[in-house]
Amino acid sequence: MDPGKNQSLFKDKPIKILLAKPGIDGHDRGILVLAKAFRDAGMEVIYVGLLPTPEEVVDTAINEDVDVVALSLLNGAHMTVFKKVADLMREKGVRDIAIVGGGTIPDADKPKLEKLGITGNYGPGTPIAEIINHITERAAEIRKLKATGE
Amino acid sequence: MKVLKIEEIVQGILDGNRRAVSRGISVVENDYDTAAARRIIREIFPHTGHAQIVGITGPPGIGKSTMIGNLSATLSKKGFRISVVAIDASSPFSGGSLLGNRIRMQESLSKYGVYMRSLANRGLNGGLSRSVWDTVKILDASGSDYIIVETVGAGQADLDIVNLADTVIVVLGPGLGDEIQAIKAGIMEIGHVFVINKMDRQGAFIAMKDIEETLAMSPKGEWKPPVIGVNSLNGEGYEAFIEKIQEHRSFVKSHSDLTMRKFRTELQRTILEELRRRFESDISHFLSDNEEIKQLVRDKIDPYSAAEKLVKKIA
Numbered sequence: 307m308d309p310g311k312n313q314s315l316f317k318d319k320p321i322k323i324l325l326a327k328p329g330i331d332g333h334d335r336g337i338l339v340l341a342k343a344f345r346d347a348g349m350e351v352i353y354v355g356l357l358p359t360p361e362e363v364v365d366t367a368i369n370e371d372v373d374v375v376a377l378s379l380l381n382g383a384h385m386t387v388f389k390k391v392a393d394l395m396r397e398k399g400v401r402d403i404a405i406v407g408g409g410t411i412p413d414a415d416k417p418k419l420e421k422l423g424i425t426g427n428y429g430p431g432t433p434i435a436e437i438i439n440h441i442t443e444r445a446a447e448i449r450k451l452k453a454t455g456e
Numbered sequence: 457m458k459v460l461k462i463e464e465i466v467q468g469i470l471d472g473n474r475r476a477v478s479r480g481i482s483v484v485e486n487d488y489d490t491a492a493a494r495r496i497i498r499e500i501f502p503h504t505g506h507a508q509i510v511g512i513t514g515p516p517g518i519g520k521s522t523m524i525g526n527l528s529a530t531l532s533k534k535g536f537r538i539s540v541v542a543i544d545a546s547s548p549f550s551g552g553s554l555l556g557n558r559i560r561m562q563e564s565l566s567k568y569g570v571y572m573r574s575l576a577n578r579g580l581n582g583g584l585s586r587s588v589w590d591t592v593k594i595l596d597a598s599g600s601d602y603i604i605v606e607t608v609g610a611g612q613a614d615l616d617i618v619n620l621a622d623t624v625i626v627v628l629g630p631g632l633g634d635e636i637q638a639i640k641a642g643i644m645e646i647g648h649v650f651v652i653n654k655m656d657r658q659g660a661f662i663a664m665k666d667i668e669e670t671l672a673m674s675p676k677g678e679w680k681p682p683v684i685g686v687n688s689l690n691g692e693g694y695e696a697f698i699e700k701i702q703e704h705r706s707f708v709k710s711h712s713d714l715t716m717r718k719f720r721t722e723l724q725r726t727i728l729e730e731l732r733r734r735f736e737s738d739i740s741h742f743l744s745d746n747e748e749i750k751q752l753v754r755d756k757i758d759p760y761s762a763a764e765k766l767v768k769k770i771a
Contacts, residue, residue: 320553347550348550354558366558370478371482
């Protein structure tokens with residue numbers, strides 16, 4: 307902790323991230339662990355709870371103007387639901403919010419998700435630092451895009 | 457859609473476009489002292505003044521977020537446009553934050569299309585965040601009728617909300633303490649409407665009585681803060697609650713000195729911040745590891761005299 311940090315106002319611009327499990331999936335231990343890890347990494351974390359629809363996830367992402375949406379599913383529906391979130395983003399003309407994924411995702415699906423713009427796609431056992439690095443990189447790209455339009 | 461430019465953000469805010477509103481808030485939150493943020497506020501400011509800003513404060517866990525969910529649903533059904541701003545604490549260690557207020561109101565948000573934004577306090581004490589003053593201006597200019605602001609779960613001394621909101625709702629509940637608790641200074645003095653939540657719980661009526669007695673002893677202003685009991689699980693008491701909010705709105709509208717006082721307080725805050733910003737580099741220069749500061753230590757100069765001496769140099 308930097309001395310006095312809580313006494314003065316923070317100068318940095320924390321990464322804002324939305325965590326969501328869109329779809330019928332109640333396995334939230336992983337995403338809760340990540341939520342706390344992201345908070346401890348200095349991010350502003352919003353978790354929308356269980357069972358949001360893809361529409362709710364996209365609306366929330368826009369209203370909160372997050373840098374990154376992190377989707378997690380462990381029920382095998384990622385090719386349907388992650389895709390739906392990416393499609394809705396595109397329909398609404400949003401290209402300055404990054405989407406990352408995680409959960410039980412077979413290796414064969416990963417390139418397909420990447421093609422939709424959903425990166426990361428980490429499975430169980432991934433070191434948290436690796437996930438944080440990836441999100442920091444994606445967020446930096448997005449911040450640059452917002453600032454310059456490129 | 458391409459990336460939003462400042463003029464698009466301004467126009468979008470005035471048109472009530474969600475994406476523009478969201479991005480505008482991000483600009484005033486992240487780049488508050490840039491020309492872009494100032495320009496947004498400058499250009500939308502003439503369009504503000506319509507919304508009633510309702511502040512909700514009270515101890516953590518008393519049901520503020522759930523109450524906002526019910527309140528925004530009931531007001532939306534009456535045809536009003538509602539926006540919600542909820543503030544949570546940032547970690548003093550990492551600077552990160554878990555913005556968890558949304559989860560309690562998601563249902564009403566989706567169902568009634570209520571705009572909701574979570575802000576982290578980013579180290580500001582007092583129950584609010586620095587950017588919240590500009591955030592409510594943006595939401596006001598975007599056409600909201602009511603802007604509901606939820607403070608960080610507040611202690612007795614987190615009272616900034618009184619300078620921001622037109623109407624301050626203090627939420628309390630059964631089991632929070634006796635009448636001694638209720639006559640302490642601070643949170644009991646800032647409420648325009650007192651709400652006892654969880655009326656289904658034991659002790660709720662005693663809590664109501666304690667608050668009413670305390671208020672009866674307070675100096676009599678023109679506005680007498682009412683005490684309302686509600687049950688957020690079944691919506692009991694919300695109609696009376698909303699009536700009081702609207703009553704207070706007409707009271708504020710008919711007292712222009714209140715608006716004036718609010719403006720003065722905000723101007724004072726902004727002037728102080730502007731001064732701080734302007735002299736920030738001077739101040740950090742004084743504090744840096746230079747010969748002068750070492751001399752002050754060697755001469756055993758007390759902090760007041762030292763500060764006076766240094767500040768003279770700027771002026």
